[in-house]
Amino acid sequence: MGDVARDAFRLEDRDLAGELRGRRVLLRPLRADDYAAWREVRLRCRDWLLRWEPRPAGAPYASEDRATFVARCAMRERDRQLGTGYGYGLFVAGRLAGEVNLSSVQRGAFQNGYVGYWIDEQLAGHGYVPEACVVLFRYAFEVLGLHRLQVAIVPRNAPSRAVARKLGLRGEGIALRYLEIDGRWEDHVRYAITVEEWEERRRHYLGQWLEPLPLEAD
Numbered sequence: 001m002g003d004v005a006r007d008a009f010r011l012e013d014r015d016l017a018g019e020l021r022g023r024r025v026l027l028r029p030l031r032a033d034d035y036a037a038w039r040e041v042r043l044r045c046r047d048w049l050l051r052w053e054p055r056p057a058g059a060p061y062a063s064e065d066r067a068t069f070v071a072r073c074a075m076r077e078r079d080r081q082l083g084t085g086y087g088y089g090l091f092v093a094g095r096l097a098g099e100v101n102l103s104s105v106q107r108g109a110f111q112n113g114y115v116g117y118w119i120d121e122q123l124a125g126h127g128y129v130p131e132a133c134v135v136l137f138r139y140a141f142e143v144l145g146l147h148r149l150q151v152a153i154v155p156r157n158a159p160s161r162a163v164a165r166k167l168g169l170r171g172e173g174i175a176l177r178y179l180e181i182d183g184r185w186e187d188h189v190r191y192a193i194t195v196e197e198w199e200e201r202r203r204h205y206l207g208q209w210l211e212p213l214p215l216e217a218d
Contacts, residue, residue, distance in 0.1 A: 001218070007096075018080070022210050024131060025091065025131050025132045027100060027136065028089060028092060031073060035069045039069070041049070041096060041098070041120045048121040050182060051156060052183055053182065054179050055180065055182050055183060056180050056183065057183040057184070058089055079147075083107075083144075084104070084105050085101070085102060085105060087101045090129070090132050098115075098117065100115070100117045100132045101117070102149075103116065110147075111147035112148045112149070113150070115133065115136065115137075115151070116151070116153070117163070118203065123131065125159075127209075130163050131209045134206075137149060148193070148194045149192065151191045154181060164189075164191045169191035169207075170191060170192055170193065171191055172192055174187050174188070174189055174190070176186045178190075
């Protein structure tokens with residue numbers, strides 16, 4: 001893509017008020033009226049999701065009531081305004097399928113952010129999360145101007161590691177006792193991608209995950 005097309009992407013993205021689109025997925029900030037759909041997925045997939053989520057030993061699970069959800073949406077919007085985080089609901093064919101987040105954005109000499117994601121168990125394995133990550137990578141590198149993105153995954157979390165493999169992210173080894181997950185200090189496999197790697201693979205990423213599929217011959 002040339003400079004003119006890149007600039008068009010930047011302008012188009014800003015006009016979408018926070019919405020980012022892939023071939024099949026839509027990313028947009030969650031709103032109060034998403035609560036019912038979000039709660040349905042979270043409750044149905046509770047066992048699938050909670051075992052991988054940060055929680056100190058002895059602490060209750062995070063509340064999933066409406067007031068807490070609305071406050072969380074407001075917090076994500078404040079992060080967006082401050083430029084420190086960008087949280088998105090992941091939608092497939094109008095259905096809330098999960099979330100993809102860019103958090104702890106640091107500027108200065110680091111220019112780094114952390115990517116996290118989860119998806120409805122019923123929709124896992126269809127490539128929606130890798131596609132959403134490519135959409136987010138494009139935004140982070142080409143609009144926000146970040147230099148580096150990181151993903152950290154518990155080693156036995158096979159579905160999340162499969163996403164990193166599909167994206168060809170560079171492994172950076174094991175961080176010992178990196179985060180407290182469901183009451184245990186867990187090691188994490190660390191993955192990363194820099195803007196230089198994004199530029200090298202950009203055509204491949206866009207062709208595989210974002211651009212429309214070519215029409216089949218009659």
